[in-house]
Amino acid sequence: MFDFLPKLWTYTDEGGMATLWAAVITAVPALFAIFFAYRxxxxxIDIQGKQSDIMEKQSVIAERxxxxxxxxxxxxxFDDRFDVYHATREWIRFIIxxxxxxxxxxxxVEGEEQIIKTFLAEWDRSRFLFAPSVHKELRRLLTLSHxxxxxxxxxxxxxASGIDHADKEEQILxxxxxxxxxxxxxxxxxxxxxxxxxxxxxxxxxxDDELFHAEGG
Numbered sequence: 001m002f003d004f005l006p007k008l009w010t011y012t013d014e015g016g017m018a019t020l021w022a023a024v025i026t027a028v029p030a031l032f033a034i035f036f037a038y039r040x041x042x043x044x045i046d047i048q049g050k051q052s053d054i055m056e057k058q059s060v061i062a063e064r065x066x067x068x069x070x071x072x073x074x075x076x077x078f079d080d081r082f083d084v085y086h087a088t089r090e091w092i093r094f095i096i097x098x099x100x101x102x103x104x105x106x107x108x109v110e111g112e113e114q115i116i117k118t119f120l121a122e123w124d125r126s127r128f129l130f131a132p133s134v135h136k137e138l139r140r141l142l143t144l145s146h147x148x149x150x151x152x153x154x155x156x157x158x159x160a161s162g163i164d165h166a167d168k169e170e171q172i173l174x175x176x177x178x179x180x181x182x183x184x185x186x187x188x189x190x191x192x193x194x195x196x197x198x199x200x201x202x203x204x205x206x207x208d209d210e211l212f213h214a215e216g217g
Contacts, residue, residue, distance in 0.1 A: 081129050081190055087122035088138065089183050090115055095176050099169070100152045101145035130190050137186050141179065148172040 094102050094115050102112035123142065127135040151172065154165040184191055 077129070078191070080125070081187065084122040084126045084129060085184065085187055085191060087115075087119045088186065091119040092141075092176055092180050092183060095145060095148070096173070096180055099173060101149050103149075130187060134187055134190070141176075144172050144175060148176075 091102065094112060098112075102108065102116040104113045104116060123135070123138045126138055148169060151165040151169040154163075155169050179186070
């Protein structure tokens with residue numbers, strides 16, 4: 001049964017087995033090195049893939065945050081513009097209701113002094129919030145209100161210059177009635193709250209927010 005052993009030892013003595021073992025001993029570390037390099041490389045590829053996914057997700061989150069911030073700024077601007085619109089509307093409504101502009105001082109009725117003061121303040125702000133045409137149109141209406149006040153005080157009849165104050169008063173009031181039919185037309189598209197044609201950004205989850213800030217976003 002063990003007749004082959006002498007031959008094996010003979011083969012070993014002749015150097016064949018030694019050469020074989022030497023080759024095996026040399027190959028094993030190389031195989032381990034290749035396997036280790038493969039595992040390391042595979043892990044690096046997985047890490048790079050995850051990093052790529054994280055960067056892509058951060059980019060999406062950053063775009064959403066930028067969209068939300070843009071919308072907040074637009075909303076703040078809209079609120080400021082709406083304050084101008086609201087003050088103008090209340091001022092015109094008073095003129096139409098009382099057939100005269102609001103006054104200040106001891107002759108003013110309750111609330112009317114605040115109406116004119118608010119309108120004047122918002123009219124001044126309008127130059128920074130709207131196109132120049134809006135401020136110009138509001139100034140035209142303010143000038144008309146001054147003329148209305150003058151003719152309202154003098155409307156008892158025709159003065160020495162031949163001016164019919166009652167007729168002038170009616171003409172100016174007709175102009176204010178016309179404007180009151182669509183006060184928002186004074187401000188045009190600047191009173192439209194929109195973010196171009198793009199949809200509003202989706203809600204950001206707590207997980208997305210933590211990821212964004214954890215990476216220095």
